[in-house]
Amino acid sequence: QKEVEQNSGPLSVPEGAIASLNCTYSDRVSQSFFWYRQYSGKSPELIMSIYSNGDKEDGRFTAQLNKASQYVSLLIRDSQPSDSATYLCAVNIGRSQGAQKLVFGQGTRLTINP
Amino acid sequence: EADIYQTPRYLVIGTGKKITLECSQTMGHDKMYWYQQDPGMELHLIHYSYGVNSTEKGDLSSESTVSRIRTEHFPLTLESARPSHTSQYLCASRLGNQPQHFGDGTRLSIL
Numbered sequence: 001q002k003e004v005e006q007n008s009g010p011l012s013v014p015e016g017a018i019a020s021l022n023c024t025y026s027d028r029v030s031q032s033f034f035w036y037r038q039y040s041g042k043s044p045e046l047i048m049s050i051y052s053n054g055d056k057e058d059g060r061f062t063a064q065l066n067k068a069s070q071y072v073s074l075l076i077r078d079s080q081p082s083d084s085a086t087y088l089c090a091v092n093i094g095r096s097q098g099a100q101k102l103v104f105g106q107g108t109r110l111t112i113n114p
Numbered sequence: 115e116a117d118i119y120q121t122p123r124y125l126v127i128g129t130g131k132k133i134t135l136e137c138s139q140t141m142g143h144d145k146m147y148w149y150q151q152d153p154g155m156e157l158h159l160i161h162y163s164y165g166v167n168s169t170e171k172g173d174l175s176s177e178s179t180v181s182r183i184r185t186e187h188f189p190l191t192l193e194s195a196r197p198s199h200t201s202q203y204l205c206a207s208r209l210g211n212q213p214q215h216f217g218d219g220t221r222l223s224i225l
């Protein structure tokens with residue numbers, strides 16, 4: 001079992017709809033979770049961080065965390081063609097604070113259709 | 115905006131050459147990382163460092179080597195480049211367990 005798992009997609013969503021991206025992780029003690037967006041040929045850029053159970057909203061983006069289910073998701077409201085990219089889930093894994101590593105999922109490719 | 119710089123952005127070079135990819139950050143981050151990524155594929159961690167004089171191999175075996183003599187600098191070296199080394203190389207850094215920030219990457223082509 002991979003430490004961080006995402007559906008690789010592609011996920012196709014019509015413009016204006018809600019895009020829902022999901023991620024599961026294996027380490028029950030993980031405390032920090034991040035979503036990155038990567039456009040084709042570019043490097044990943046951080047779009048959301050979440051540390052507590054529940055929802056965190058930032059503009060059209062909402063991150064949702066459920067530690068009991070070991071599940072983190074990203075919702076994109078009012079999807080735009082410019083949201084078309086690969087979205088990477090990343091989780092801090094490891095028990096020792098100094099030795100934790102950031103593990104990335106394989107990414108979900110999202111396409112927003114005009 | 116994260117200040118992490120990679121040079122060169124693009125490199126096309128012949129087989130057998132020695133290559134050094136540069137990565138520098140001005141944020142005082144203790145942890146630095148090198149990833150390899152082919153187009154449309156996932157990130158693969160090849161090297162990381164938790165501080166000066168600390169380097170470790172990542173999850174993907176790589177023929178490259180790294181050094182961390184200064185906090186801000188984490189170069190990656192290929193002693194003898196081969197076509198199989200053609201890929202994009204991404205450098206990243208973070209402070210403690212804060213989010214990781216990436217450089218713009220080096221796109222390497224070995225002829």
